[in-house]
Amino acid sequence: MIRLVAIVVLLAGCAKKSEEPPPPGPAPMKLSPTEITRGQDACRVLVERACACAQTVAAAKQACADARALPEAMKMSLSVAASPDSERDDALRAQTAVRETAKECIEQTAKLAALGCPDAPR
Numbered sequence: 001m002i003r004l005v006a007i008v009v010l011l012a013g014c015a016k017k018s019e020e021p022p023p024p025g026p027a028p029m030k031l032s033p034t035e036i037t038r039g040q041d042a043c044r045v046l047v048e049r050a051c052a053c054a055q056t057v058a059a060a061k062q063a064c065a066d067a068r069a070l071p072e073a074m075k076m077s078l079s080v081a082a083s084p085d086s087e088r089d090d091a092l093r094a095q096t097a098v099r100e101t102a103k104e105c106i107e108q109t110a111k112l113a114a115l116g117c118p119d120a121p122r
Helices: 004-018 033-054 058-067 069-082 090-116
Strands: none
Touching: 033 058, 033 069, 033 090, 058 069, 058 090, 069 090
């Protein structure tokens, strides 16, 4: 009988532990001001170069149109990442989106040379 009571108490204790919220994990990694500036600069440069190239190279017109959305995407992601109202997971996803957008801007700038843009990096 004592063993049965002990088992019931242990099971009840285990059930309560699973209902408690997990302890908070480590704080989300923050984007450094340098990282933010570099990403914004990369997207600004892409827009400038792609749209300047679109004036003389017809193949760059779509690149210009596509490039214009990237700075706004970065701005929105930075806003979510910095908002105190954002959930932890949302802030982390937004930080990842900032990094992915910066990467996309850098990669698209490098592809401008293949379109025949004269001032694109080679």
